Structures are given as C-alpha cells and as structure tokens.
Amino acid sequence: MxxxxxxxxxxxxxxxxxxxxxxxxxxxxxxxxxxxxxxxxAESVIADDEKLDTIQHDLEARAIxxxxxxxxxxxxxxxxxxxxxxxxxxxxxxxxxxxxxxxxRMRYPNVSVPAELIPTIEEMGxxxxxxxxxxxxxxxxxxxxxxIEIETDDDEMDKLHRALFVALLDDSxxxxxxxxxxxxxxxxxxxxxxDHAVSIARRVYFLVKGxxxxxxxxxx
Amino acid sequence: MxxxxxxxxxxxxxxxxxxxxxxxxxxxxxxxxxxxxxxxxAESVIADDEKLDTIQHDLEARAIxxxxxxxxxxxxxxxxxxxxxxxxxxxxxxxxxxxxxxxxRMRYPNVSVPAELIPTIEEMGxxxxxxxxxxxxxxxxxxxxxxIEIETDDDEMDKLHRALFVALLDDSxxxxxxxxxxxxxxxxxxxxxxDHAVSIARRVYFLVKGxxxxxxxxxx
Numbered sequence: 001m002x003x004x005x006x007x008x009x010x011x012x013x014x015x016x017x018x019x020x021x022x023x024x025x026x027x028x029x030x031x032x033x034x035x036x037x038x039x040x041x042a043e044s045v046i047a048d049d050e051k052l053d054t055i056q057h058d059l060e061a062r063a064i065x066x067x068x069x070x071x072x073x074x075x076x077x078x079x080x081x082x083x084x085x086x087x088x089x090x091x092x093x094x095x096x097x098x099x100x101x102x103x104x105r106m107r108y109p110n111v112s113v114p115a116e117l118i119p120t121i122e123e124m125g126x127x128x129x130x131x132x133x134x135x136x137x138x139x140x141x142x143x144x145x146x147x148i149e150i151e152t153d154d155d156e157m158d159k160l161h162r163a164l165f166v167a168l169l170d171d172s173x174x175x176x177x178x179x180x181x182x183x184x185x186x187x188x189x190x191x192x193x194x195d196h197a198v199s200i201a202r203r204v205y206f207l208v209k210g211x212x213x214x215x216x217x218x219x220x
Numbered sequence: 221m222x223x224x225x226x227x228x229x230x231x232x233x234x235x236x237x238x239x240x241x242x243x244x245x246x247x248x249x250x251x252x253x254x255x256x257x258x259x260x261x262a263e264s265v266i267a268d269d270e271k272l273d274t275i276q277h278d279l280e281a282r283a284i285x286x287x288x289x290x291x292x293x294x295x296x297x298x299x300x301x302x303x304x305x306x307x308x309x310x311x312x313x314x315x316x317x318x319x320x321x322x323x324x325r326m327r328y329p330n331v332s333v334p335a336e337l338i339p340t341i342e343e344m345g346x347x348x349x350x351x352x353x354x355x356x357x358x359x360x361x362x363x364x365x366x367x368i369e370i371e372t373d374d375d376e377m378d379k380l381h382r383a384l385f386v387a388l389l390d391d392s393x394x395x396x397x398x399x400x401x402x403x404x405x406x407x408x409x410x411x412x413x414x415d416h417a418v419s420i421a422r423r424v425y426f427l428v429k430g431x432x433x434x435x436x437x438x439x440x
Contacts, residue, residue, distance in 0.1 A: 064297060064301055067287070067297055067301075068294065073288040077287055078284065081301075084301065084304070085304075085308070165401070168401060177389055177400045180397050180401060180404075181400060181401075184400075184401045184405060185408070188405070188408065
C-alpha cells in the first residue's frame with residue numbers, strides 16, 4: 001500500500017514528466033517556428049513558457065510543503081531535493097526554447113537560418129527532442145540503461161554543434177556577421193537544452209545507484 | 221543563544237559567502253587571462269573551478285544532512301532550500317569563468333579580444349565583479365537596498381552586451397567570423413554570470429520579504 005506521502009511524491013514525479021513532455025513540444029515548435037519563420041507559432045512558444053514557469057513554482061511549493069509536513073529522511077528526502085533541481089533544469093530548458101522562438105520572431109518575415117544550415121539545425125532540434133524524451137522516460141521509469149544511452153546521444157549533439165561552427169568558419173560563408181552571431185547563439189541554446197536533459201538523467205541514475213554512471217557529474 | 225541548528229545554518233551561509241568571493245576572484249582572473257593572453261593564469265582559473273565544485277558538493281551534503289537530522293519547517297526550511305539553489309547558481313558562475321579561461325587558452329599566444337573591444341570586455345568583467353560582490357554582501361547581511369541596486373547594475377551589463385553586438389555588426393568590423401563567434405560567446409558568459417548573481421540577490425530578497433522586489437523572478 002502506498003502512503004499518502006508516497007502518493008504526493010508520485011504526483012511530483014508525474015509533474016516532472018509533464019514538464020518534460022511540454023519542453024519536448026516547445027523544442028519541436030520553436031524549431032519549426034524558426035525554420036519556417038512562423039510568427040504565430042513563435043508567439044505561442046513564448047506564451048507557453050509562462051505555463052511551464054507556473055507549473056514549476058507550483059511544484060516547488062508542493063515539494064517544500066511536503067518536506068515541512070512529512071519530514072522525510074534518507075532516500076525520500078533526496079528524491080524531493082533532486083525533484084527541485086530537475087524542475088529548475090526543465091524551467092531553464094523552457095527558457096532556451098523561448099530564446100529560439102524569440103530569434104524566429106526577431107528575424108521575421110525572414111527565415112533566421114540560411115538554407116544550407118537548415119538540415120543541421122533541424123537535426124539539433126531532433127536530437128534535443130530525442131534526449132529530452134529519453135530523460136523524461138528515465139524520470140518516469142528509472143530505466144538506467146536509457147540514462148546511460150543519453151550520454152551517447154549527447155555526443156551526437158556535440159558533433160552537430162561542431163559541424164555548425166565548421167560551416168560558420170568556412171571560406172564560403174556568405175551570410176555575414178549578424179547571421180553568424182544568430183547561429184552561434186542558436187547552437188548554444190540547443191546544446192544547453194540537451195545538457196540540462198543529460199543532467200536530469202544523471203540525477204536519476206545517482207538517486208538509484210548512489211554514484212554517477214561516468215566520471216561526469218550533472219552539467220547544471 | 222543560537223541553537224546548534226542555527227550555527228550549522230550560519231556555517232552554510234558562510235560557505236555561500238566564500239563561494240561568492242571565489243567566483244569574484246575567478247571573474248577577475250579569467251578576464252585578466254583573457255585580455256593579457258596569460259596562459260598560466262587561465263590554467264589556474266580552470267584548476268580552481270574544481271575547488272568550487274567540491275565546495276558545492278560538500279555544502280549540498282551538509283544542507284541535506286541538516287534537513288534530515290533537524291527536520292526544519294517554515295522559514296528555516298526555506299532558507300535551506302534556497303541555499304541549495306544559490307550554491308547551484310555559484311557553481312554555474314564558476315563554470316562560466318572556466319569557459320572564459322578556456323577561450324583565453326584556446327587562442328593563446330594571441331589575445332582573444334581585438335584591441336578596440338578590450339575596454340568593453342574589461343568593463344563587462346568589472347560589472348560582473350561588482351554585481352557578484354554586491355550579491356555576496358546581500359547573502360552576508362540581508363541588505364535589501366543592495367539587492368534592489370543590483371537590478372540597476374544589471375542594466376549596465378545589458379548595455380555593455382548591446383554595445384558589444386553593435387561593434388560586431390559595424391561595417392568597420394575587420395576581425396572576421398571566428399572572432400565574432402568568440403565575442404558572441406564571451407558576451408553571453410559574462411551576461412549569464414551576472415544573471416546568476418542577480419538571481420541570488422532576488423532569492424535573498426524573497427526569503428526576507430516573502431515577495432519579489434520587481435515583476436521579475438530569479439533568472440536561473
């Protein structure tokens with residue numbers, strides 16, 4: 001039988017899963033807004049970010065309230081503290097999608113991304129979504145094998161990030177400084193978004209195993 | 221008379237102050253390493269970042285241990301949870317100094333920053349240090365007037381950040397794409413570092429007053 005405490009803990013975990021799903025949608029939509037110069041979609045991502053902030057504040061209040069009322073110790077306390085950190089990661093990931101959408105809006109009606117970089121940015125978005133979905137799955141199921149896989153998925157993101165810089169630095173780059181600045185910031189938004197998802201998976205791994213899977217600690 | 225609990229809470233606060241002081245030193249030293257292409261200084265900032273990480277992990281362990289043993293409620297619990305968040309901010313600020321130092325090392329023996337941008341970057345470093353020192357003072361003294369001033373100091377940082385972009389986008393820019401990318405990332409490191417310090421001051425304000433000073437919530 002689950003105690004009332006564990007039901008509340010499950011509810012907090014369910015909220016983290018919801019936040020993860022919302023962030024994945026935000027990455028998909030902000031990337032589409034960016035690559036299609038879809039201003040309405042960009043505006044909706046910007047508006048949705050506030051919903052994520054509200055959910056995070058509510059989650060934090062519930063977690064602190066649960067600590068105060070139930071005075072958990074040991075693993076239960078660690079789960080609650082880790083939930084607070086994961087919700088901060090997810091909130092920040094939402095901010096980064098917001099930044100992507102703002103770039104789409106700033107360059108509208110033009111497409112921010114030069115045609116030859118669209119496949120790279122598209123793949124960065126898809127890789128971020130893959131990592132976020134997997135980290136959400138890890139939060140939901142404590143699947144440690146998936147948590148380990150995320151490290152490899154993140155290597156893909158690093159590879160795409162390097163490919164982006166190679167394109168910017170190629171002699172054939174003809175899009176000027178402003179677009180190079182946009183692409184530099186964009187690359188960083190996707191990479192940081194993936195970093196936070198990697199942190200979430202590492203935190204779950206640490207909670208279950210009491211140690212990190214690799215030499216690396218959460219990237220936050 | 222202070223209870224044992226409050227002595228431990230004071231010790232955690234003192235550690236946050238130490239971390240703030242270490243981060244301010246890291247900004248000064250990484251900026252000097254960058255502007256003078258001082259590889260030894262850059263290496264020492266990179267090495268010192270590990271010390272900050274170790275202090276943060278130790279602080280977290282102490283905070284969680286204190287929660288488990290003393291089962292604080294209400295304000296004491298909120299202070300502990302907020303301390304965990306502030307230590308995460310400080311740890312991330314250390315990472316950003318690490319990034320600045322790595323840029324200095326990557327471009328060594330050249331100076332990463334073109335001569336005409338040295339004053340702007342110098343001022344970004346000085347403004348970051350000013351904001352960090354003030355946020356450390358706020359943590360130490362709960363001086364809410366200083367917490368409010370930090371918002372204005374942060375406007376200075378935003379102004380410098382915009383000035384940096386104006387220089388990069390000026391027709392006279394002659395340093396190519398690679399340096400423009402470096403300056404874009406550098407500007408973001410300083411700005412994010414200041415953002416985290418602003419968050420710390422806002423968190424203290426919220427702890428004391430139960431509400432935020434402005435419409436804005438912590439930037440983390």
